[in-house]
Amino acid sequence: MEHRLPSPCVVILAGPGASGKSTWAAERFAADLIVSSDRLRALVGAGEDDIAASADAFALLDVVVRQRIGRRLTTVIDTLGLDAERRRRWLELARDAGMACVAVAFDTPAEECRRRNRERAEKRIPADALTSQLRSWAVAKKELPGEGYDDVLEPTAARVVPTVFVESTAAQARQSEAPVGLRFGLQLSSYTHPAGRAGMAEWVRQVAERAEAAGFDAIYVMDHFRQIPQVGRAWEDFLESWTTLGYLAACTTRVRLGTLVSGITYRNVAHLGKIAATLDVLSGGRAVCGVGLAWFEAEHKAYGWPFPPVGERYALLEDALRLLPVLWGPGNKPFHGKLLDVPDTTCYPRPLQEHLPLLVGGSGPRTLRLAARYADAVNVFGDVAAVRKAATRLGDRPVELTHLSTTLVGKDHEDLDQLIRTLRPRNVNPAKYAESVNAGTTDDQIGRFRELSEAGVAEVMISLPDLDTIDTVADVISAFRV
Template identity: 75%
Template sequence: MERNLPSPCVVILVGPGAAGKSSWAAERFQADLIVSSDRLRALVGAGEDDLAASADAFRLLEEVVRQRVGRRLTTVIDTLGLDGERRRGWLALAKEHGLPCVAVAFDTPAAECRRRNRERVKRIPADVLTNQLKTWTAVKKELPQEGYDEILTPGAIRVVPEAFVGADLAARRQEEAPTGLKFGLQLSSYTHKGGRKTTGEWIRQLATRAEAAGFDSVYVMDHFRQIPQVGRAWDDFLESWTTLGYLAACTERVRIGTLVTGITYRNVAHLGKIAATLDVLSGGRAVCGLGLAWFEAEHKAYGWDFPSVSNRYAVLEDALQLLPALWGPGNKPFHGKVLDVPDTTCYPRPLQEPLPILVGGSGERTLKLAARYADAANVFGDATNVRQKAELLQQQAKVFDRPPITLTQLSTTLVGKDHQDVTEKVDRLRPRNQDPARYAASVNAGTIQDQIGRFRELAEAGAGEVMLSLPDLDDDLTPLDTFAEVISAFR
């Protein structure tokens, strides 16, 4: 079974010469992660076997390790690792910078080391190798006392984002005892190679492909210009509810909604009419997402007021009560804290009874409002955060004598068919000046099996639906087909 190590971390290889350390490291780690004493000897001397350059090579190695660990970069130290003082120094450096540190012990039989050495073009002198083997016998007894996070054998090891450290075991649980989970696709960008003339066709193909892949829902962000977390203000960006109307005509099964509508952007009664219309035209598939609205620059750009947080909360709480009144029978007036609607006539009424309301936001005050009035709440974060929010949400639902509220989770998700595919995608998509490991963590870059494990953990933490934004969706829609394999594991 493959062992996942958290990124970033420090990996110290320990063992005698010809034990297989360098070959093993080269097979499992990108070359940029490996700091090799042999390679540094070649850099400062006449070659890897220039023993006269050893002292300079090790001084350089210590500096490279110090710089890398100080920048919190995964560092694989490829030396004999038999010098206890050096090992303990690397371990202390890792702890100083808050990085996990593991030792990989190469307990290769002495006879095998000697056999491999005889087959080398440039052999380790026999007496030198004998001394290394004797030293290793003592070192392998010392390692457990030195304080590493783990001491591993040289098996299948990967360094992965923190979200995937337990993914293998979780994926196995999903295979042995499957659990259900709904999947939503969030459209967060409309930039594609074809340009705006083909945007309509591109969205149609994307939506039908997502439906075929098994997604349960398609969501759009409710903004009027691209947000800085995703792109530039002048990138093409479509109005949300108009886009949902188009999606309703392009699809047959998936639910469609906003993730989430900013409460300041529209007259709330008018929003209720828009959502009801979408529900009727989509055959009862609309989801009305609501949020506090946070993008102040967008408000200023469009000339809208940006009320205080407390005022926006007051509007949100009123909206959570007004919308169901609009969607219900009759035309009774609504008088809230800040909203006043004399006549709540809204026909045709939505087909869904009730039309589901999803509240976006992870704050305690937001979750309390969701527990009291909404059908679902959407949060960010890992399984630990989801579990905490789920517990709070359900506790509050009991306070208001309501049934359990669905918790949903949103994340950016980059999926590859295998580890090599993931690595290639990270290298292609990451900003030029960003560390690949940090980018991989920010987009949850992992294999199909990694993602199955991550989403199993989220389901176990209390998520009933996961929404994801795929950062590699442009004119190539194959990421949807790849993700279909993740979805199928939960069906």
């Protein structure tokens, strides 16, 4: 049986000495989550078996537990847990912090505890002290169920995973029983890697080849000129988007290639149309032209571009959505829009695709109205409810819904826990980080993407916090190949 806990949470271990508490905790939790009375006894005394230091160790344990819970950090309290008053205080601290609190009851038979204790080379408990603990445990195990915990678990019947995971078990089962198809795109949002700029071309090529092998249908790149604050620092290595797509066209054979999305203020729109048409020809008809309102004012200022008011940018976006198909079509008829005036729309060679897809990025009402009128697809963010709300604003014209999210995928819960511990920024609570990257196992993600598909999404674009997980994502993608 697996028991999942939210993170942060408080886990109180309760049981006599030699009942297996420390071993159980070490197998399931990172060491920095465990507050151990034995380790604190070594800190304030001559060692973990320095009984004379017990009072100081327990006083320090109470301070550490109070501070950790006050900061809403997952806290595993590894001590006897036989003192009802202490347990009550820990539970109250958890409730005051709005945290889940469970007790794990180690009801190991008395003779087994005595046998383990006799075989210990270190930290052997005096026989009379262990007998006293066993008596106290007989009382405590009856009290635990009525003390108000979220649950009282048996260690042999529980596998505790103290992290927030995406959890869509029912949807995962639906996908297994009645599979639906879904396209997958990989978004590249960062280019920092140990080899630096000298090894960047080879690294990008390897990522693209692995993405194709994993089954991704498309590769998208952000259209920025320096890293955005949501991802990293301005001075981190960051490749220009359309140049990168041209390189990817030579590195791949199957995946579609596009921007997610090109800021409409960054280029002359007619020039953007020429760039996209060229990519389509050189990639064998695999280009996708993503466009959006442009939001990064600091980037505009840094590069000396004007940053028009939002109304003007919406007018420019509408002109672009009307102009680009004209550029990609036959002839050279002029275009006159609200802001754009293009006397000659000659663009040869024309795209290989009879209709080069136009994708609009954004979930705002005005953006959705423009997408509903002019675009082939619209890319939105958010949960299933947000996707359904966006779908209601697209009207009757066929417009595909696509969805972008940061996604961390682990092979199983242990793998996912390790990824979260490794990748989370310093001073960021593991739970908050897990939530921010939609952390989940392959089964969890299959369920999440099934729910998005049921809400109307035709393609999910995912940004991976760790590109080494591409091969794991392959198992998710394969579940949607019908």
